[in-house]
Amino acid sequence: MVTPVSAGLVAAGLVVLFTGAVLSVYGIALLGAIVGGGGGYLLAPQLGFTELPQVAAGALGGAVLGVAVTYLLLSLAIGALAFAVGTYVGAVGAETLLDDPELLLVAGVAVAVGAVAAFLGTVFKRTIMVFVTSFIGAALTSRQVTGSDFGNLDELEPADVLFDVGDPLFLGLFVLGVLTQLGLFKFGYVKKLAAYLPGASVLRDRKRSSS
Secondary structure (H helix, E strand, C coil), rough: CCCHHHHHHHHHHHHHHHCCCCCCHHHHHHHHHHHHHHHHHHHHHHCCCCCCHHHHHHHHHHHEEEHHHHHEEEEHHHHHHHHHHHHHHHHHHHHHHHCCCCCCHHHHHHHHHHHHHHHHHHEEEEHHHHHHHHHHHHHCCCCCCHHHHCCHHHHCHHHHHHHCCCCCHHHHHHHHHHHHHHCCCCCHHHHHHHHHCCCCCCCEEEHHHCC
16 A cells, blocks of 8 residues: 555655755755654654654654754765765675674674765765665665564664665666766756756765866
């Protein structure tokens, strides 16, 4: 059954998947809302707020905070989003490749991968944002990440929100998103449009920032 929430997540995923990086500050703000909303959704039960309106309020508050942070710290926000996705990929990789790894080991690998992703995000802003937006967009569009994946809010475990990044549908959408966004940056009118968007100058790879 298609619900307004699931339809909204898929719609947001499609926007992020194909235009997240091109939309510059707006795409980053949307990602900030998604990441912040997810954080608020997960944090609310840990603080004792398990009723649906309370969890919804936590998610909304997190989304608003995520947008605010991206506008105030746009350059750092790119690195932060890259770190968030990098730690997720690191955690999934550790869980997949290692034989029943300890939580500390998974956390260490996740943080290490996240740190590398964050560093690359500060150097190659545009390119990293293409990969980050494509990853999150593919996860939402393919419905690899849904509200039901979080399970019981009172007994949430890290494994509950990890999904198979090798899923053909997810991989296909991810590759399609990357190729589409990289291709859009080749078009002159897209470059001109990005030049008029507030904050667009932030979204450049360092090696081209002087041009």
